[in-house]
Amino acid sequence: MHSQENPIEQKRIVRTTIPGPHSLELEKHREANCAQALKPGLPAYIVSGDGAILVDADDNQLIDFASGIGVTNVGNRNPQVNKAIKEAADHFTHTCFLNVPYQGFVDVCEKLNAIAPGASEKHSALFSTGAEAIENAIKIARNYTGKNRVVVFDRAFHGRTNLTMSMTAKHKPYKAGFGRLAGDVYRIAGSYPLRDQLSGEEAAEKSIRHIEQNIGTEDLACIVIEPIQGEGGFVVPAPGFLPTLQKWCKDNDVLFILDEIQAGIARTGQWFASNHEELEPDLITIAKGVGGGMPLSAVTGTKEVMDAPGPGSLGGTYAGNPIACAAALATLSYIEDHQLLERATAIEGIIREELEPLLEADMVAEIRGRGAMIALEFSTASGAPDPERTAAIAAHCRSQGVIALTCGMDGNVIRLLPPLVIEEDLLRDGLNVLRDGITKTFSN
Incomplete structure (x- = not known):
């Protein structure tokens, strides 16, 4: 187990399928004991976290683009x-x-x-x-x-x-x-x-x-x-x-x-x-x-x-x-x-730099938001909401060790809520996975 003195390397590492075998066993335990309304979207059970990385029961290191739905703005297990x-x-x-x-x-x-x-x-x-x-x-x-x-x-x-x-x-x-x-x-x-x-x-x-x-x-x-x-x-x-x-x-x-x-x-x-x-x-x-x-x-x-x-x-x-x-x-x-107001603005700049070319390629209907609260909306060629493509993109991200949530009334939006302390290399790595998932859905 990692300690505060031995922090987790801020790097995405995928060692098994996600969720892996240990998480799947824990999911059986949940099904036997918890109300079924409490069904996780990704049953990769977390055992440790640090900054923008979550470690699951199978020792996979996942990039956290959810921050507990906007909670861990200062990172997971912040020392202060x-x-x-x-x-x-x-x-x-x-x-x-x-x-x-x-x-x-x-x-x-x-x-x-x-x-x-x-x-x-x-x-x-x-x-x-x-x-x-x-x-x-x-x-x-x-x-x-x-x-x-x-x-x-x-x-x-x-x-x-x-x-x-x-x-x-x-x-x-x-x-x-x-x-x-x-x-x-x-x-x-x-x-x-x-x-x-x-x-x-x-x-x-x-x-x-x-x-x-x-x-x-x-x-x-x-x-x-x-x-x-x-x-x-x-x-x-x-x-x-x-x-x-x-x-x-x-x-x-x-x-x-x-x-x-x-x-x-x-x-x-x-x-x-x-x-x-x-x-x-x-x-x-x-x-x-x-x-x-x-x-x-x-x-x-x-x-x-x-x-x-x-x-x-x-x-x-x-x-x-x-x-x-x-x-x-x-x-x-x-x-x-730690000037995290300014850091949030810098994160927005990196996200837009990495993903806005997808707008020009007509793969994304809109990139919107402010700071480290950015979303991508997906539509079909006719302009209708495209929840199927959105779900496929989110699934690709999860399989590659990136936690990205969907939202929107039509389920056709990917939302990005990374911790404000996320390191630039890690942020870009996660965005590359997201971009690969988007382009993959257009090539199939």
């Missing part, structure tokens, strides 16, 4: 984060902040307030998961406005609880068979430049017209939107879409909430994707990358809005666990100390 976790655990492992508080919780809130977009005074609340953050953002918005309705968008993903499942667009596998959905949630079309060919302002006016004609503002508490959609296909709204929506929200006493759970914490080359268009949301939801691998989430927003709910009305048993808070402080410090 690990040290903070161990030191925190040596002091105490848990006490509910609402009962007996601790400084780490306050320090994380202070740091999030400082890096959140905009100049307004901010307050924060900590939770455990992204879905919890979304649920609490809705509670805060309803409490502050005295209104109930929530507007969400096509292709949105906000979580798997009853409310966040209702806010999520995709029916299967997220909503099918799970009973009645939460009320007062309304879905509208957003901006998808590749498909709608609209400017940001045009797409926003279309969305606003739908709200005004079909939903109204009298009981509309908030609009919730991902500045770059995650599960929905890494769709980046056309420039001007989000600012136009935000202005309308302000003019109509509707809160503007940005779900930055996947796009935030340096992933796009800024602390938050909101920064790219100089947006200051009323509330912003944070999770995934903030904990460096530990479960932590947050809602950060303007002081006036955040302070609307009374004492004791927000929280949770594990909300802002002290070990997770220590990990978060180390993560945020590591990002600053």
Whole structure:
């Protein structure tokens, strides 16, 4: 087993088929003991990880282009984060902040307030998961406005609880068979430049017209939107879409909430994707990358809005666990100390350099995203979504030791979420595998 003093070489090594025999035995154990809803997309069981490499039970070294779905932004087993976790655990492992508080919780809130977009005074609340953050953002918005309705968008993903499942667009596998959905949630079309060919302002006016004609503002508490959609296909709204929506929200006493759970914490080359268009949301939801691998989430927003709910009305048993808070402080410090905002931008440049020639060869419909959050969309010759080709490309990557996830409502998008600490040679190696997989599907 590798130790922190004996790190894993940042190199792709394929020793067996993937998954190999040991992983396949472990998969039989899962089938015998775990709920079948928890079926892994790639049953290569991980025994160790370091930086951008994961080692499976058969000693294959896999390039991680998923980062635990955007969690390990500072790399797997980051030494600074690990040290903070161990030191925190040596002091105490848990006490509910609402009962007996601790400084780490306050320090994380202070740091999030400082890096959140905009100049307004901010307050924060900590939770455990992204879905919890979304649920609490809705509670805060309803409490502050005295209104109930929530507007969400096509292709949105906000979580798997009853409310966040209702806010999520995709029916299967997220909503099918799970009973009645939460009320007062309304879905509208957003901006998808590749498909709608609209400017940001045009797409926003279309969305606003739908709200005004079909939903109204009298009981509309908030609009919730991902500045770059995650599960929905890494769709980046056309420039001007989000600012136009935000202005309308302000003019109509509707809160503007940005779900930055996947796009935030340096992933796009800024602390938050909101920064790219100089947006200051009323509330912003944070999770995934903030904990460096530990479960932590947050809602950060303007002081006036955040302070609307009374004492004791927000929280949770594990909300802002002290070990997770220590990990978060180390993560945020590591990002600053190692210039990972700039590194995310450099990663985007490398990805585009390696893959944009495929656009000219008409093998990819679009390459989009920001920083280390980049997607490739695949279409047939007629322009229809091509999930079969996409699945074949992802399967090729997995067989060659590269973990690349698919996404999009039609399953025709490959998403790239490498750790921000990935070494350039390793990044290019993984991209070469991806490119080979793409060209292979066109030659067959």
